[in-house]
Amino acid sequence: xxxxxxPSRDRILERIRTGLxxxxxxxxxxxxSEIFAPISHPLERFQQECVAxxxxxALTADCAASAQQLSKVLEPLPGGGIFLQDDxxxxxxxxxxxxxxxxxxxxxxxxxxASQATVTLAEALIAQTGSILVTASCGGRGASVIAPxxxxxATVAQLVPDLxxxxxxxxxxxSLEHNxxxxxxxxxxxxxxxxxILVQGAHGPRRLVVILQTSTY
Amino acid sequence: MSATAAQRxxxxxxxxxxxxxxxxxxxxxxxxxxxxxxxxxxRIKDWEAxxxxxxxxxxxxxxHLDRYLLQFEEKVISRGGHVxxxxxxxxxxxxxxxxxxxxxxxxxxxxxSMVTEEIHLSPALEKVGIKVWETDFGEYIVQLRDxxxxxxxxxxxxxNRAQIAKLFREKVDPEIDSDDPAYLMAAARRxxxxxxxxxxxGISGANFLVADAGVIAISTxxxxxxxxxxxxxxxxxxxxxxxxxxxxxxxxVLWPVLATSGTGQGITTYSTLxxxxxxxxxxxxxxxxxxxxxDNGRSQLLADAEQREVLHCxxxxxxxxxxxxxxxxxGHTYGTTxxxxxxxxxxxxxxxxxxxxxxxxxxxxxxxxSSVCPVKIDLHHHLLxxxxxxxxxxxxxxxxxxxxxxxxxxxxxxxxxxLGGWSMRKTLRMIYGLGLAGSILxxxxxxxxxxxxxxxxxxxxxxxxRKGLGAN
Numbered sequence: 001x002x003x004x005x006x007p008s009r010d011r012i013l014e015r016i017r018t019g020l021x022x023x024x025x026x027x028x029x030x031x032x033s034e035i036f037a038p039i040s041h042p043l044e045r046f047q048q049e050c051v052a053x054x055x056x057x058a059l060t061a062d063c064a065a066s067a068q069q070l071s072k073v074l075e076p077l078p079g080g081g082i083f084l085q086d087d088x089x090x091x092x093x094x095x096x097x098x099x100x101x102x103x104x105x106x107x108x109x110x111x112x113x114a115s116q117a118t119v120t121l122a123e124a125l126i127a128q129t130g131s132i133l134v135t136a137s138c139g140g141r142g143a144s145v146i147a148p149x150x151x152x153x154a155t156v157a158q159l160v161p162d163l164x165x166x167x168x169x170x171x172x173x174x175s176l177e178h179n180x181x182x183x184x185x186x187x188x189x190x191x192x193x194x195x196x197i198l199v200q201g202a203h204g205p206r207r208l209v210v211i212l213q214t215s216t217y
Numbered sequence: 218m219s220a221t222a223a224q225r226x227x228x229x230x231x232x233x234x235x236x237x238x239x240x241x242x243x244x245x246x247x248x249x250x251x252x253x254x255x256x257x258x259x260r261i262k263d264w265e266a267x268x269x270x271x272x273x274x275x276x277x278x279x280x281h282l283d284r285y286l287l288q289f290e291e292k293v294i295s296r297g298g299h300v301x302x303x304x305x306x307x308x309x310x311x312x313x314x315x316x317x318x319x320x321x322x323x324x325x326x327x328x329x330s331m332v333t334e335e336i337h338l339s340p341a342l343e344k345v346g347i348k349v350w351e352t353d354f355g356e357y358i359v360q361l362r363d364x365x366x367x368x369x370x371x372x373x374x375x376x377n378r379a380q381i382a383k384l385f386r387e388k389v390d391p392e393i394d395s396d397d398p399a400y401l402m403a404a405a406r407r408x409x410x411x412x413x414x415x416x417x418x419g420i421s422g423a424n425f426l427v428a429d430a431g432v433i434a435i436s437t438x439x440x441x442x443x444x445x446x447x448x449x450x451x452x453x454x455x456x457x458x459x460x461x462x463x464x465x466x467x468x469x470v471l472w473p474v475l476a477t478s479g480t481g482q483g484i485t486t487y488s489t490l491x492x493x494x495x496x497x498x499x500x501x502x503x504x505x506x507x508x509x510x511x512d513n514g515r516s517q518l519l520a521d522a523e524q525r526e527v528l529h530c531x532x533x534x535x536x537x538x539x540x541x542x543x544x545x546x547x548g549h550t551y552g553t554t555x556x557x558x559x560x561x562x563x564x565x566x567x568x569x570x571x572x573x574x575x576x577x578x579x580x581x582x583x584x585x586x587s588s589v590c591p592v593k594i595d596l597h598h599h600l601l602x603x604x605x606x607x608x609x610x611x612x613x614x615x616x617x618x619x620x621x622x623x624x625x626x627x628x629x630x631x632x633x634x635x636l637g638g639w640s641m642r643k644t645l646r647m648i649y650g651l652g653l654a655g656s657i658l659x660x661x662x663x664x665x666x667x668x669x670x671x672x673x674x675x676x677x678x679x680x681x682x683r684k685g686l687g688a689n
Contacts, residue, residue: 003294004507008304012458012512016283019519024280024526035270035470037262049483110501113414129473129484140500141447145440145487163484164469171465176430180296180496180506181447184472184488189440192480193355193371194378194398195242196249202354202402203409204440204487 039161042127046159046212049130053187054200056209062217063089066153067096069211073151074099074117083111083147085120085139093153094119106139110146117149123182124169125154125210128162131186132210133170135179144185145204152210222552223575229550230579239375243544246374250538253481260483261473271474272593274467275529278428282519285428285461286510292431296493298506306336309511313338313420313453316507317347320451322417326409328435328442329353330422331369331532332511333455335554335567338420349420350412352441357405361388367548369555370479370534375547409441419445419503423456424475424531426508430465432492433508436475436485443487452491452503458510459528465490471531478533478591514567523602527566529592530559536586536596542579551576558586562599565607574607638677646673 039045050057056073060066070093074082081102084090094103104112111118120139122132132152134144144150160166163184169175176182189204200206220228233239258264278285290300303309317325325342327349333339339349339360351360355372359365361384366372373381382396389408393401421442423433433454435442446452462471468488476482495502519525537543537557548556553564553573561576577600586596607613627634641660648659655665664671678686 004299004301006300006302008308008512009302012302012304012510012516013283013287015512015516016286016458016519019516019525020280020282022520022522022525024522026276029269029273030265032270033263033266035261035263035267036473052483053486106500113410131484131488136496136499136502141443141502143500145443145447162469163472164466167466167469171430176432176465176490176492178496180491180493180499180502182432182490183443184484185486186482186484186488187486189438190486191354191402191439193353193358193373194376194381194401196246196371196374197378197398199399199402201399201406202439202441203352203406203413203444 036128036162039127042159042161043156045127045161046125046130049127049186050210053130054190055130055187056207058209058211060211060213062213062215063093064096066211066213067093070094070097070119070151070153071099073149073209073211074101077116077149080114080116081112083115083118083139083143085143087121090119090121090153106143110140110142113146115147117151118143118147119151119153120144122152122154122158123175124166125159125212126163126166126184127159129184129186131163131184132208133166133182133184135175135183136181137179141181144183145189148201148205149207149209150188150205152208153213154210155213155216157216222572225552226550226575226579229552230546233547233550234545238377239547240545242375242377243547246371247538247544250481254477254535254538255481257477257481257483261477267470267474268591268593270470271531271591272529274462274471275531275592276526278462279459279519279525279528281463282458282461285463286426286458288428289426289431289461293493293506293508296431296496296506298493298508300508300510303509303511303513305513306511309336309455309509309513310338310341312509313455314341314345316451316453317342317418318345320417320505322347322451324412324416325349325418325420326352326412326416326441326445326449327356328419328421328437328445329356329372330420330455331366331554332422332457333420334365336455336511336513338455350409350416352409352412352445353437354402354405354439354441357409358384361385364549365554367556368534368537369532369557375549413444413448416449418451418453419449420453420455421445423454423460423508425468425471426456426461427465427468427490428461428463430490430492432465432490434468434472435489435491436472436487437489438480438482438486440487443489446489446491446503447501450503451505452494452507454491454506454508455511456508457515458512459515459530474591475531475533478531478535478589518566521566524562524566524599526592526594527559527562527599529594530563531592532559533591535589535591539585539589541581541583541585546579551579558596558600559594562594562596562603565603570603570607570610571612574603574612577601577603577607635677635679642673642677645670649673
């Protein structure tokens, strides 16, 4: 791909370097101390934060229970198709849940605008903030934002205590070299732009549901 | 002759501070922010340690700005993205305009970005016939009203639900029959969905540019930023050069601190990282990814030993929210892209000290702004420095200079000072006695126009001192 022409690049860099030659006094710092309280019970904390973030988190024992949970979430939704990340574990889950809806897999393209729900995996769950971490590998960018309901199928083993751990794993695994996109999602889409009153479901999902399985089978 | 920025500021401030509806809306908004902010801070074990850490991260980034920007650029280009360096707003606007024209763009969806406001990007694009949709709910509201954002985080906080419902009836759908915020949001969602799915280009800002990972970080709650950067085939990021941070792990503290200071949340709902266009094998995402790095006066601030740290700002809005001046006069009165304390410090650097020096005086120097700043910018001292800089640059009126010269002379010659005090007491007593307080003849007119005169002492401080005040 052609390089972008940058007539001002060198001039800006030169100005920056010239500016930085001016010495600036560094104020005294107190010794570093612990910023966030350590998280001793990640699962409990994750569940608490989910409540605070207005997310739904259903703890399930095994794949069959997860499939049942998925049916329970999908059943009351208005008629229409659903979108799923094409992954073996989700194919198995859908086989068990057998929803009577048109299914579009991520290998068939991005979710349709009218999708009623999207079902994806997550890279990790973060206890500190009650967040799910997704990347482009989790069904793409639109999979977590286009439909009114986003369902995440995850296991307790994916839980990390805090943001620092999640981000350092991402650096170590070079996730952002393999994905053009990643997002830490902490609740459903929302706004408080009118009189600071919270409205759930702005441009993205009104519901974010985590089906959290304690076993890996 | 048109009014100067300072004259407009004074006129608007007088009108706004007497507007009772505005006062009530802002009071309610700020009360709700205060409660959320305090609750949010309590979630962080050591808030002062968090502020210090953020300050250290930003200092490290700004003090090695060239190195981190080049690291970021290299990564983005290696993934097939483009990085354009714009010396000023005009260069940035021309780049985006040419790109849009070359790629056949008719519709653009935009997520919130104060830098695009600063460089007036939307008007530049609309001039060449491109439709630009602001998609943040608050930004959409102020766009419909054809006015700039009122606040850098909550652009429409100066309006109540009834005013917004009326606006929507006039501009969006005449059938709107409720002022319920959820109902109004749903109406905006329906309208903007069409825009998201028809736009060829999405424009976003960036809260951070992560140097080691070569990604941009965007924090949004509504999901509009996600849609702008997922659906259209081109994604353009317009951001300031000072947004860079060294490491991905730095976000572990910056994200919670930004959210806490901005809205009181533990973390913003969507904390997104984007490093380039859609990769081979990915389901969706734009085919083109461009980052426009805007200088527009920022590199000059680096050479200012006292004020370089102004570039540490993460645009959380906390200093606006706590500022007693902002709370009374509101965001639009400032007449600047960035209102409130940070705007009063920054604007003279971007727009000229002569035209914007008055902003440095729109402060009681109470220091509330500095006390809440999550990156510990010493805002109120910078306001004081701007006052000094304006004087040294000769930006003050000759009458003001003359008065201060006279004052200095009097302070160095006690008998002149005593004489001045005596004559002032006599004159003011006469003027007040004649009922002329606040009139054109009153030397204290500026004060007395809006207030009752301060009672005059019967004798001078010296006389009272001689009578034993000192002994007591």
